[in-house]
Amino acid sequence: MHAPTTRWTTRIATVLRTTALSLLAAAAAASLGVGPAHAADGDVAWTVRTASNSYGASRSSYSYAVNPGGTIDDAMMVANRGPVPLNLAVYAADGFTTDAGQLDLFTKDRKSVAVGAWVQADQATVTIQPGKTAKVPFRISVPANATPGDHVGGILTSLTQPDQAEGINVDRRLGIRIKLRVGGELAPHLAVENLHVSYAGTANPFGKGDATVTYTIHNTGNTTLSSKQTVSVSGPFGWLRTGAGEVPAAPDLLPGESWPVTVPVHGVAPGVRLAATATLTPLLTDASGSVSPLPVVRSTTHGWAVPWTLVLLVVVLVAVIVGAVVLRRRNRVRRARREDARVEEAVKQALRAKETRTD
Known part of the structure; x- marks a missing residue:
């Protein structure tokens, strides 16, 4: 054949x-x-x-x-x-x-x-x-x-x-x-391995940053496969989802081969805890040259996206508020002490004046 x-x-x-x-x-x-x-x-x-x-x-x-x-x-x-x-x-x-x-x-x-x-x-x-x-x-x-x-x-x-x-x-x-x-049983399969996400924020406490998603495509089957790719990141509960846009298709990989992938994702809201998802659609070419998509392969990992500038701003604001409350309480205590001292002194003076009239 x-x-x-x-x-x-x-x-x-x-x-x-x-x-x-x-x-x-x-x-x-x-x-x-x-x-x-x-x-x-x-x-x-x-x-x-x-x-x-x-x-x-x-x-x-x-x-x-x-x-x-x-x-x-x-x-x-x-x-x-x-x-x-x-x-x-x-x-x-x-x-x-x-x-x-x-x-x-x-x-x-x-x-x-x-x-x-x-x-x-x-x-x-x-x-x-x-x-x-x-x-x-x-x-x-x-x-x-x-x-x-x-x-x-x-x-x-x-x-x-x-x-x-x-x-x-x-x-x-x-x-x-x-x-x-x-001839024999064909077992086409791709795996997403070593999936990782990192985040780089901005100096703007209310701005968005960039995430970088890296992973390895591994042909674990026994047929030559290429694949379409999509990558996205989101915050907790799937909120604030951001896609990476068009990701270049992976090349044909022979059985056993691996292909490293690095995908930047821009405009990512710092949702504290990020979920990064890589989705592959394996493509199998048969003997006639026609290409057939196989069931998608999806993998998700998590990483931190803490808005440190915003956290610092919040810490400063909290410190200012706490400082103001403490200072106000101290001033109130000082005024109360001065008032108590004034009253005490007035009482003492009244008692001395009464003793003088009695004599």
């Missing part, structure tokens, strides 16, 4: 220092066009595309549904568009999602355990004369104990050339994605 998907080819430039044989830099680019993927640099130029056969013509990438223990035979077409002969290495590699949210392929020195280990080209190298095209057959042998679900990788061509000016070897790679859906 097979199912073509939208074109996806990958191009990677990996720079290795010749003296130390250590990695200096790597750059990648993905081609989503209809035509074959193309690599060019000066006099070096070649293209790769899928072969036309029983799996289809003008396919954009390799996509198969296969049972554990099954095999698939297919081919890649490599064309030399430059003026000099090309000697290209051919190998397969597992796929992964980069920090930029793009699908990339392992470099040759990194061990593959799935598609990159299951794909074997008929030849490890191919030599192509200028203007000629070579067919590179390959076989995919899926182990009998392969995990059901999606496995993504690619088949690559590679050209390593020295750069005398920089004193490095430049490894240019060009490949085509391979997506396998191994």
Whole structure:
């Protein structure tokens, strides 16, 4: 069985220092066009595309549904568009999602355990004369104990050339994605992990501040999934709810992969105790390329949003009021004491005056 998907080819430039044989830099680019993927640099130029056969013509990438223990035979077409002969290495590699949210392929020195280990080209190298095209057959042998679900990788061509000016070897790679859906029970699932909310208020005691919601999307299922996201924060009992606005969709995550998310939420009222909620709508792409939403995944956490400026203002006002009450009571006591002393003195004077008249 097979199912073509939208074109996806990958191009990677990996720079290795010749003296130390250590990695200096790597750059990648993905081609989503209809035509074959193309690599060019000066006099070096070649293209790769899928072969036309029983799996289809003008396919954009390799996509198969296969049972554990099954095999698939297919081919890649490599064309030399430059003026000099090309000697290209051919190998397969597992796929992964980069920090930029793009699908990339392992470099040759990194061990593959799935598609990159299951794909074997008929030849490890191919030599192509200028203007000629070579067919590179390959076989995919899926182990009998392969995990059901999606496995993504690619088949690559590679050209390593020295750069005398920089004193490095430049490894240019060009490949085509391979997506396998191994038969068995599909269990698509995303989880929201490490959900946290923090709050930053303003100097205005009656103003609103900003909240920052962070979490990790973890693909805990066995299928490739993307997701739509919404984030909101609210005060106690759901009062003063504030949404984060449009949150970018998460990229396609392969089974087992995680994606960190940071979402700012502006104009949040300091409700003392905040509730932050992250809601995901997982999106599953089937073999035909259609996308289906799955049941939402929702998680909530709590954090403090204390309006410290307002609290300080209230404390100052309370202190002023308490001070005024205490001062008023002290003044009242002092007046009462003065009045008692005046009365006592008047009584004493009256008694002395009476004693004087009696004598």
